[in-house]
Amino acid sequence: MTISEVSKQCNISPDTLRYYEKEGLITDINRTAGGVRDYTEQDCKQIEFIKCMRSVGLSIEVLRKYFELFKKGKRTLKARRDLLATEREQLHTRLTELQNTLNRLDYKISVYDKAIKSKTKELKF
Amino acid sequence: MTISEVSKQCNISPDTLRYYEKEGLITDINRTAGGVRDYTEQDCKQIEFIKCMRSVGLSIEVLRKYFELFKKGKRTLKARRDLLATEREQLHTRLTELQNTLNRLDYKISVYDKAIKSKTKELKF
DNA sequence: GCTTGACTTAGAGCTAACTCCAACTGATAC
DNA sequence: GTATCAGTTGGAGTTAGCTCTAAGTCAAGC
Numbered sequence: 001m002t003i004s005e006v007s008k009q010c011n012i013s014p015d016t017l018r019y020y021e022k023e024g025l026i027t028d029i030n031r032t033a034g035g036v037r038d039y040t041e042q043d044c045k046q047i048e049f050i051k052c053m054r055s056v057g058l059s060i061e062v063l064r065k066y067f068e069l070f071k072k073g074k075r076t077l078k079a080r081r082d083l084l085a086t087e088r089e090q091l092h093t094r095l096t097e098l099q100n101t102l103n104r105l106d107y108k109i110s111v112y113d114k115a116i117k118s119k120t121k122e123l124k125f
Numbered sequence: 126m127t128i129s130e131v132s133k134q135c136n137i138s139p140d141t142l143r144y145y146e147k148e149g150l151i152t153d154i155n156r157t158a159g160g161v162r163d164y165t166e167q168d169c170k171q172i173e174f175i176k177c178m179r180s181v182g183l184s185i186e187v188l189r190k191y192f193e194l195f196k197k198g199k200r201t202l203k204a205r206r207d208l209l210a211t212e213r214e215q216l217h218t219r220l221t222e223l224q225n226t227l228n229r230l231d232y233k234i235s236v237y238d239k240a241i242k243s244k245t246k247e248l249k250f
Numbered sequence: 251g252c253t254t255g256a257c258t259t260a261g262a263g264c265t266a267a268c269t270c271c272a273a274c275t276g277a278t279a280c
Numbered sequence: 281g282t283a284t285c286a287g288t289t290g291g292a293g294t295t296a297g298c299t300c301t302a303a304g305t306c307a308a309g310c
Contacts, residue, residue, distance in 0.1 A: 003287075014287085015269055023267095034276050036287055046250045056226045060267070067250070074247050081237035088230045091223060098220050101181045105213045112206035122199050125171045125192070129256075139257090140299055148297095159306050161257055185297070 001039040010047050017047070024064045025050055027071065057094070058087055126164040135172050142172070149189045150175055152196065182219070183212055 003014045020026050026046065030038040039047075050063060066083055069076040115121040128139045145151050151171065155163040164172075175188060191208055194201040240246040 042249060049250060052226055056223050070250060077237060077241050081234060084230055084234050091227050095223050095227060098181050098216060098223060101177055102216050102220060105209055109206060109209050112202060116202050124167060125174060125195060
């Protein structure tokens with residue numbers, strides 16, 4: 001698969017794919033004789049994983065560390081597990097925060113709805 | 126209240142408070158004769174609100190628009206309500222995404238735990 | 251009246267994560 | 281064999297959101 005095919009399939013720009021490679025998030029991509037990247041299905045799955053993790057805010061740096069550990073082989077299984085567990089905890093914290101803020105917004109919107117109905121009130125902010 | 130008191134109370138740096146003011150997120154802060162900012166309780170509540178919204182990713186730009194509408198008075202109640210509702214929807218989408226990714230991470234961590242126990246397996250990424 | 255310390259401003263600098271650009275190369279169509 | 285087009289590289293530029301710096305002001309304590 002060429003970079004533009006992967007780009008379409010994963011909805012990530014070719015520039016970003018090359019950037020991820022430069023940053024060590026993707027490594028050992030095959031090349032054709034002419035030097036053109038030739039992604040495997042496995043590469044694609046990894047890219048999807050990266051996309052998923054990036055979409056919830058895992059940093060390039062954390063992901064770089066994860067794949068760096070990967071390259072060191074089986075002896076880093078525990079380290080990788082722990083790295084993921086740490087990120088998981090942070091995501092969980094953010095999830096709770098998001099839920100609370102959502103509730104707060106819902107309440108605020110309901111206050112607005114009342115104010116709009118009554119046609120007299122103004123809010124403080 | 127001085128800027129450093131608000132800073133401590135809200136856990137936001139004075140620089141950030143001044144930055145928010147420059148960006149129009151906070152307006153009409155009282156000043157002492159000497160030109161020093163003198164925040165009211167109400168200002169503090171607004172700052173807490175901003176902090177809460179920023180913590181889940183609402184942009185400075187969106188918040189600026191919200192407070193801009195505010196300054197135009199009661200006739201913008203509906204517009205403000207709708208702005209909040211739009212942001213709420215986006216937060217909801219992100220919440221779902223976060224939940225899915227959390228599940229995915231939990232699954233991956235469980236796969237790691239199995240691999241670590243069996244002491245033979247390696248994963249694909 | 252001088253020092254100290256918290257404040258003020260305008261504006262520069264920083265970081266993460268892209269995104270774009272210029273110059274080049276290699277394969278394909280005609 | 282030359283135009284086209286998709287790819288390549290290194291490096292510059294962009295954006296959001298702070299964060300820091302320099303130079304200055306003001307009030308309080310001694």
